[in-house]
Amino acid sequence: MGLQMTEQDIITIARQTIWIIVQTSMPVLVISMIVGLVISLIQTITSIQEQTLTFVPKMLSIFITLMILGSWMINRIVEFITQLWGNFGQYIH
Template structure:
């Protein structure tokens, strides 16, 4: 296996990781920002107020996007294993 093949596999894996995790992270960021603005406007400084809405939002995002996330990871895994013979040579 050459350095180029390892580099390409690593780049593809990192791309898939970012592509799959980005929607859930964005949902968490947006919900956290909205709650922070709400806390600032209403002067409520409760630290635990952010957890429940974030958990619910992330759970809903996983329900809505879970099949797409799984399909993306499965496609990458199939592509990786189907080209396995190219990586192993004597």
């Protein structure tokens, strides 16, 4: 008789998955938010109210962040997937 996956196992996997998503998306979101805030402050100070002005700096900051932290983000995701696949035998009945 094999092991059977319980509701607690499903909740644990879902919680771990959500945590990995938060960890890997947070750097990009925070940098984008900071750049948007700085550009908004500059627009307020200079009275330039061009809505499209934030697009290019945000895209550049996201691109640079992904270049710097992309390997770390991919490694975290790969480690998690490897762990899930390594324990796959426990999850099926």
